[in-house]
Amino acid sequence: MNRDTTPVRLSLLDIVRLGLLGVSTRRLRATLSALGISIGIATMIIVTAIPASSQSDLLAKLSALGTNLLRAEPMPSHGDDDPTKLPESTLGSVSHIGPVTNAAVVANTHTSVHRSDRTDQADNSGLTVLASSTGLLDVINGKVRTGKFLDASTENLSTVVLGYVAASRLGINQLTPGQPSPLVYINKTWFAVVGILDPMPLAPDVERSVLVGWGIAKSALAFDGHPTVVYVKAPEDAIPDVRAVLPATMYPEIPGLVQVSRPSDALAAKQATEANFSALFLGLAGVALLVGGVGVANTMFISVLERRREIGLRRALGATRRQIGGQFLTEAVVLSGLGGLAGTTLGVVVSLGYATYQGWPPVIPPAAALGGLAGAVVVGVVAGIHPSIRAARLTPTQALSAT
Numbered sequence: 001m002n003r004d005t006t007p008v009r010l011s012l013l014d015i016v017r018l019g020l021l022g023v024s025t026r027r028l029r030a031t032l033s034a035l036g037i038s039i040g041i042a043t044m045i046i047v048t049a050i051p052a053s054s055q056s057d058l059l060a061k062l063s064a065l066g067t068n069l070l071r072a073e074p075m076p077s078h079g080d081d082d083p084t085k086l087p088e089s090t091l092g093s094v095s096h097i098g099p100v101t102n103a104a105v106v107a108n109t110h111t112s113v114h115r116s117d118r119t120d121q122a123d124n125s126g127l128t129v130l131a132s133s134t135g136l137l138d139v140i141n142g143k144v145r146t147g148k149f150l151d152a153s154t155e156n157l158s159t160v161v162l163g164y165v166a167a168s169r170l171g172i173n174q175l176t177p178g179q180p181s182p183l184v185y186i187n188k189t190w191f192a193v194v195g196i197l198d199p200m201p202l203a204p205d206v207e208r209s210v211l212v213g214w215g216i217a218k219s220a221l222a223f224d225g226h227p228t229v230v231y232v233k234a235p236e237d238a239i240p241d242v243r244a245v246l247p248a249t250m251y252p253e254i255p256g257l258v259q260v261s262r263p264s265d266a267l268a269a270k271q272a273t274e275a276n277f278s279a280l281f282l283g284l285a286g287v288a289l290l291v292g293g294v295g296v297a298n299t300m301f302i303s304v305l306e307r308r309r310e311i312g313l314r315r316a317l318g319a320t321r322r323q324i325g326g327q328f329l330t331e332a333v334v335l336s337g338l339g340g341l342a343g344t345t346l347g348v349v350v351s352l353g354y355a356t357y358q359g360w361p362p363v364i365p366p367a368a369a370l371g372g373l374a375g376a377v378v379v380g381v382v383a384g385i386h387p388s389i390r391a392a393r394l395t396p397t398q399a400l401s402a403t
Contacts, residue, residue: 020334030335033298037339037379038346040290041372045347046354048368053355056363068239069140069202070232072246072260084257085226086250091133093249094230099238104136105227106206109217113160113210114185115170125169129186130209131217132161139231140203147175147195154194155213158220160184161195163207172196184210187221202263205229294383311394325392332384333377340376344369 074084087093094103109129136142137149149161159181167173172182172193181192191212200207217223230250234242239262247255311324348364355362 016330016334029302030338034335034339034342036294037336037376038343041340041343041376042347042350044375045344045364045368045372046351049347049351049362049364050354052363052365053351053358053360057358057360060361067262068233068236069263070234070239070243070246070260071203071263072230072232072250072258073228074251075257075259084251084254085224086228086230088225088227090227090230090250094232094246097232097234097242097245097249099234099242100232101235102135102139102233104133104139104231105229106130106132106136106209106211106231107217107223107226107228109212109221109223111187111221113166113170117185117188117190119185126208127166127169128205128209129221130206130211131214131221131223132211133214136206136211136231137197139233140200140206142200142203142206143198145196145198147193149195149197150211150213156215156219157213158189158191158216159194159213160186160191161197161211162193163197163209163211164199165207166210167196186210186212189220203231311391312397315395321392324394325388328388328391329381329384332387333380336376336380336383337373340373340379343376344372347372 074086076084091103091105094100107130109131111129113125113127113129132150134149134151134155137144144161145164147161150159162170162172170184172184173196175181175193175196181194183190183192185191197206212221214223214225218225230246232242232246243260243262246260247258251258314324348369351364352362
């Protein structure tokens with residue numbers, strides 16, 4: 001009578017159960033092995049999610065501040081310390097550039113501002129007195145903190161608006177309605193402070209300035225009417241085209257003497273620097289993941305040595321080499337998968353918590369979360385291949401004869 005010697009087929013679910021059984025019976029060792037995997041995955045998610053949240057917050061702030069802003073100014077020519085003088089009609093010429101939606105100009109009056117007429121007139125506290133067109137605030141997305149900005153009704157009056165830093169240095173931090181306006185002394189003339197501006201990261205020169213009307217600058221401060229800085233606003237997709245024609249429009253004779261910059265680029269550069277540090281931390285996360293993989297491989301090797309009798313008994317009862325190898329490979333994958341799941345959860349929680357604490361919009365890149373789990377499984381496969389092959393090659397006699 002012939003006996004059926006066909007080995008019993010194990011389903012994928014049966015193999016997974018065997019893998020989970022091997023992990024659950026050695027909980028402490030499994031936990032310590034999975035810890036390395038989880039630390040690597042958590043670090044990888046954190047160093048990608050936190051910069052992503054920071055970048056999202058920065059982009060939102062840049063959009064609010066004005067990524068569509070250009071700043072142009074003349075440069076010194078032929079070794080001369082004084083910059084080239086722009087035409088008085090510069091504002092009108094720039095405003096006629098097709099994509100330009102708004103433009104404004106300021107000019108250095110080369111005068112100093114003081115809180116009193118009794119202070120040293122040579123000390124200007126590092127502040128600049130700028131003549132300003134009335135539309136400046138709309139172009140640079142500035143806001144008035146208290147009071148009001150210069151307009152047509154005050155352009156020819158002895159009134160000033162203080163930048164945020166200028167107000168702090170002059171000791172004028174608040175305007176009280178119904179009370180007399182504080183006074184500042186410019187070129188032997190008293191000017192009333194009618195407004196104080198909020199901080200403007202994209203226009204630090206305005207923050208450190210005292211702004212006066214264009215008309216009063218000409219009549220009281222001996223201003224010659226030539227602008228020194230031009231601010232231009234245009235749709236973001238048109239910025240490169242406007243940037244290309246702006247120098248020739250401002251100074252047709254020698255356009256190469258006009259320098260055009262995009263203020264938002266400075267803040268964007270900061271984000272690029274942070275991204276470089278993120279790449280470094282991502283490399284460290286990879287090292288942690290490698291160390292975790294070595295820990296899993298070591299655990300599986302020891303497991304094969306400790307369980308040789310179990311392997312021999314299963315082989316004697318008819319288990320094939322493929323089934324034995326599949327069991328140990330599944331254990332390694334389960335071990336790494338659990339570590340990856342724990343690390344992903346930890347990384348997401350830490351990233352969300354830190355972003356919330358900083359007031360950033362929380363961003364978890366899907367590629368980082370899914371890649372973390374996939375990476376853990378790959379590490380488990382790589383770490384478990386050799387131990388599973390070694391276990392599968394054991395014959396029943398070799399395994400049962402182990403002491």
